[in-house]
Amino acid sequence: MKMSLELYIASNWAVVIVYVLATIANVSGALFRKDRFERISYRIAWVGMALHTGLIAVWWAEVGHGPYMAPNEVLSSDAWVTMASYFVFLRIYPRIRPASVLAFPATFLMLALSMFYNPGIRTLPATFRSVWLLIHIGLYKIALATLVIACALAIFYLLKSRTEGGWLQQLPSLETLDIYSYRFAGFGFIFWTIGMLAGSIWAYQSWGRFWGWDPTETWSLITCLMFGAYLHLRRFFRLQGPYAAWALIVCFIISLVTLFGMATLSGSIHSEYFK
Amino acid sequence: MNKAKQFITARRVSLGLILLLAGLMYLSTIIPQGIDSTPGQIGVWRLGHARLSWLVDAFNLHSIYSQPLFAALVLFAALALGVSSYDQLFVSLNKLSSSGTASADEVATGITELHLCAVARANRYRLLQAGSDRKLKFVRNPWGFFGNLLLHIGMTLVIIVSLYVALTARQGALILVEGEPHDSRQPWDVSEHGLLASPLLLPGTIRLDAVRVQFDNKHQPKEVFSDISITEASGRVDSLTASINRILRFGGMRIYHTAQYGNAFAVTFTDKSGSIHSETIAAQQPTSPTEAGYSEEFGVNWSPYLLSAKYYADADKKSMTSTNPELFLRLTQGGKEIAQASLTKGRSGELGEYQVQLNKVSRWSKLIVVDSSGMPLVFTGFGIIMIGGLIHYSMPPRELIAVRQQHGSFTVFWKAASFREFFMDERDKVATALKKENES
Ligand code: HEM
Numbered sequence: 001m002k003m004s005l006e007l008y009i010a011s012n013w014a015v016v017i018v019y020v021l022a023t024i025a026n027v028s029g030a031l032f033r034k035d036r037f038e039r040i041s042y043r044i045a046w047v048g049m050a051l052h053t054g055l056i057a058v059w060w061a062e063v064g065h066g067p068y069m070a071p072n073e074v075l076s077s078d079a080w081v082t083m084a085s086y087f088v089f090l091r092i093y094p095r096i097r098p099a100s101v102l103a104f105p106a107t108f109l110m111l112a113l114s115m116f117y118n119p120g121i122r123t124l125p126a127t128f129r130s131v132w133l134l135i136h137i138g139l140y141k142i143a144l145a146t147l148v149i150a151c152a153l154a155i156f157y158l159l160k161s162r163t164e165g166g167w168l169q170q171l172p173s174l175e176t177l178d179i180y181s182y183r184f185a186g187f188g189f190i191f192w193t194i195g196m197l198a199g200s201i202w203a204y205q206s207w208g209r210f211w212g213w214d215p216t217e218t219w220s221l222i223t224c225l226m227f228g229a230y231l232h233l234r235r236f237f238r239l240q241g242p243y244a245a246w247a248l249i250v251c252f253i254i255s256l257v258t259l260f261g262m263a264t265l266s267g268s269i270h271s272e273y274f275k
Numbered sequence: 276m277n278k279a280k281q282f283i284t285a286r287r288v289s290l291g292l293i294l295l296l297a298g299l300m301y302l303s304t305i306i307p308q309g310i311d312s313t314p315g316q317i318g319v320w321r322l323g324h325a326r327l328s329w330l331v332d333a334f335n336l337h338s339i340y341s342q343p344l345f346a347a348l349v350l351f352a353a354l355a356l357g358v359s360s361y362d363q364l365f366v367s368l369n370k371l372s373s374s375g376t377a378s379a380d381e382v383a384t385g386i387t388e389l390h391l392c393a394v395a396r397a398n399r400y401r402l403l404q405a406g407s408d409r410k411l412k413f414v415r416n417p418w419g420f421f422g423n424l425l426l427h428i429g430m431t432l433v434i435i436v437s438l439y440v441a442l443t444a445r446q447g448a449l450i451l452v453e454g455e456p457h458d459s460r461q462p463w464d465v466s467e468h469g470l471l472a473s474p475l476l477l478p479g480t481i482r483l484d485a486v487r488v489q490f491d492n493k494h495q496p497k498e499v500f501s502d503i504s505i506t507e508a509s510g511r512v513d514s515l516t517a518s519i520n521r522i523l524r525f526g527g528m529r530i531y532h533t534a535q536y537g538n539a540f541a542v543t544f545t546d547k548s549g550s551i552h553s554e555t556i557a558a559q560q561p562t563s564p565t566e567a568g569y570s571e572e573f574g575v576n577w578s579p580y581l582l583s584a585k586y587y588a589d590a591d592k593k594s595m596t597s598t599n600p601e602l603f604l605r606l607t608q609g610g611k612e613i614a615q616a617s618l619t620k621g622r623s624g625e626l627g628e629y630q631v632q633l634n635k636v637s638r639w640s641k642l643i644v645v646d647s648s649g650m651p652l653v654f655t656g657f658g659i660i661m662i663g664g665l666i667h668y669s670m671p672p673r674e675l676i677a678v679r680q681q682h683g684s685f686t687v688f689w690k691a692a693s694f695r696e697f698f699m700d701e702r703d704k705v706a707t708a709l710k711k712e713n714e715s
Binding site for chain 1: 289290293294297300301437446491492493519520522531643645650653657660661665667669694
């Protein structure tokens, strides 16, 4: 199917609006403790995701490669994976439900941000045609989604530990928030690590070296080590409560620097294709 | 000995090591490193950070990764991981066989063995050991006890083998133009070798016979092949094909095709005095018929100017496979353009004070030849890390421990190895199922 650039841009904005509506319904549901609003917000989010999936598919067919070359594609697919992962994890762990208050806006913000980059067509270098690259990129996206959930739970922990009243009462107990953010950080750590190792295998296959200390690689390893340190702290030093929440937020910020900051700021092979 | 072991595996030491390594890596991203910065870039940084220079020099912070101290630190981390893995093995085996109920929740009492086994099976708890006749132990995901162990063994393996690879690997890169042989005694375009390795030599003369590019329907290169022949000293000739993302093996070496390839233009320059100078200019393959591929800017000994080129795959900008590419030459001085000329095959033109002629268009590609061993072990380590991490976080083991009472029935306890709160529903479900026997 062929689609004009104008129509593509307009449709993306339409999806952003649908996600914004889902967020409004979701946050109101949480604030005013209205279950019905929350249920509606899920439905709207599903509609948004269906449209979003269609748009990604059409663009994929148009440019001939997956959504991982130009920044608009990268951010749009990050947004999609964040929303999709939230729903998958929600099915498995129903208690993460309130994390939607962060996952929904993160989704529409990433998609909206993607629209500020020129949606030009990037060519796919032949070295990018590797299954390891797909695993590499896919797992980083899932890691990001998982860490968004972990970070949301850590933020809720901090909020709830300061004030008990209002909508915060609806959240699960402090212990539950704490342990859930720990577990999701663990998931994030392992998805991140596997993504990084898959990237290394791809680098070996394409360039003859499995590690080159390029800035993005280095930041990715720093992120992995910082999560390792956080998990050690939790396991060995019984770090929990507000300190654990702050430590997780710091690690989350480091992961954002790696994923978005390094790709645009550094002079690495990664940035070459992101810019 | 025991003290040393205790120190190596101390919790604070492992945390300190992780943070120290992360800190050094962070420094390597803010202080320019010799491996990926030019002396000029390092000089500019030093001018801007004059007050830190002594510190940077004292700790050799412009070459963090290639200094012995870093290698020693990484080796120490590997030792800590290795020793800790050894300990973790026994801890895991212990956890697997222990049937202590100290931190467990009592979920039912007065349960018969038959019913207990049925409920355990239905909930995917496996009978592991019936060691003492007073206790039965069922575990769901028993392999979960070994996740962390595998994660740390994998890291140990990867670090040790990577160090070995870094010390013993050697490699060289060659830019080859179709038809021009490269003798094994000629230098590489770029080469490097580990501390314990000698420089890499080609096993013979290598010649690029042809570069073949397959495009998809979006004009994007789908496959790139370089047909090469290697002539050994004995006279034996091997014809091989290197291609992107497919490792070619030859004589114990691996040959990689890089993403750098394109057209090489043989151009003659005739200056005012009538002297003729020939140059072969290699420019990168364009990404579409309407976009140009560029060469690097370079100097020549017969001109005060810098020379650079770009080309379109097709002078008509329609096809990627045309036999009539269009070349643009450019002369610059001090960053300012002095002259430009466009040429097609066989044509001549003027480039500032030079008469230029495009005589021949051929293809070029850049290949990397690597001689290293140990990579399969690195990847085995990766696999162990992946499996260990996944097992640890997605399959925490849960246990049912049944203690036989005097009258023969059992009191049943439940516990989770970690993330207990996640499995409360499962615990309650098992408890309800167990209690059903008493109710019925
Ligand atoms: C430097 C030496 C290291 C030592 C001696 C060490 C030792 C340990 C030990 C003994 C455990 C607990 C095992 C158990 O109770 O079953 C553990 C857990 C763990 N370690 Fe390490 N470790 C080291 C480095 C690392 C590194 C570099 C990482 C990752 C970047 C890492 C990631 C983890 C993780 C994710 C856990 C599990 C924590 C949890 O249960 O949530 N470790 N480590």
